[in-house]
Amino acid sequence: MVQLGKSRRLLNPTERAAEILFGLIMALTFTCSISVANGRQMEIRQLLIGAVGCNLAWGIVDAIMFLIGVLAQKSRNKAIFDAIQNSDKDEAGKYLADILPPVVSSVILPEELEQIRIKLSDLPNTTGKVRLSARDIMKAIGIFLLIFLSTLLVAVPFLFIHNSIFALRISNLIAIVMMFLCGWSVARYVGFSTWLMGIAMVVVGVLLVFVTIALGG
Template sequence: MTGTTLAAEPAREPLLSPVDRISEMLFGLLMALSFTGAVSVTEAGRAEIRVMFFAALGCNLAWGLVDAVMYVVRTVANRGKWLTLLQSVRAASDAQAGRAVLGRSLSHDMAGLVSPAEVEAIRVRMVALPSVPERPTLGWNDLRAALAVFVFVVVATFPVVLPFALMQDVSTAKNVSRAVALAMLFLGGLGLGRYAGYGSWKVGLLMAGLGTLLVGAIKALGG
């Protein structure tokens, strides 16, 4: 050691938040389950299984694409809202008007945690920014995040449909698929519970039960 302290490198921000990653995985899983749940143990042959496999994959490819596009739209909309706020604060006639604009943008919970002095400090930093883009833009990381959304939805298809492709007995394949689905739902709930600070085991069990109910609702509605 030389006595000099190396500056710690800033942690890289993940492409997607834990909620986004788990939510997209669970969405793809539930969509796939709506197909595997419709497989008849007594009537399904290899041709029907093949149709189910490609139908589930095709559905999740389509919805993965839709979710990825909507992620980009949401990102642009959020940045546009932020730029509008930034420009409004900078264009305010005086400091009091700027604080009022900034204060109205705070959520009810945040408004109770931020003092007037802190609001003013934020306003000063916003006004002091050297330049402000005229419109929201997208970067390479945004496109990578959209691709990640697509991948999470599509990849979630395979664990629950592969048993039908790998096993000759449809009844066994359906039982394995259900077990895998319940495990994925439980793990997804476990992750959400840990992220939110709740009892992770309880949330895992709750998600497994909720997923089962949602699949039933999807099938009942013709999904």
């Protein structure tokens, strides 16, 4: 069943799944190398430190890039809004038609576009600078935490289980369950089969891990 209505969540299920999957892939490229570490605790510890450090860095990078993207989008939206307010009727209508989704612009009538233009023109002109909101900052923090915490969950078995091979199997099982739950959540959000999407997410995630390792990631 598709979940409709405006959500108050900082990240929708698709965004959350993408960030978690990214964190899992990064972590698994390290933990899957433990099988060749001969079970020595020092090498395992170094690999875990590398995994946590890598995802810590990429979590920060991804969060910062998200904020840059938000600023760019807000700047573009402001430029379009200013252009609509400062343009004549026909030109403003073209701006509106261009920014609407294709499926909407293909069915909307010129009269409806004009009504939208009038309402936008009546809005107060925003002359201030484009700024990040508290919600934007919270989203960036959420992205960082999703990537970083996904690493910790995969690394936990190695902290409490001394048998490295058994710990690796538990770690991989945790990763597979997390991938499946990500797919399940996305499926509910978009209206697909939850089981099929969950399995597909696991398959895609595992393949991406193999590709990353094969390419030296």
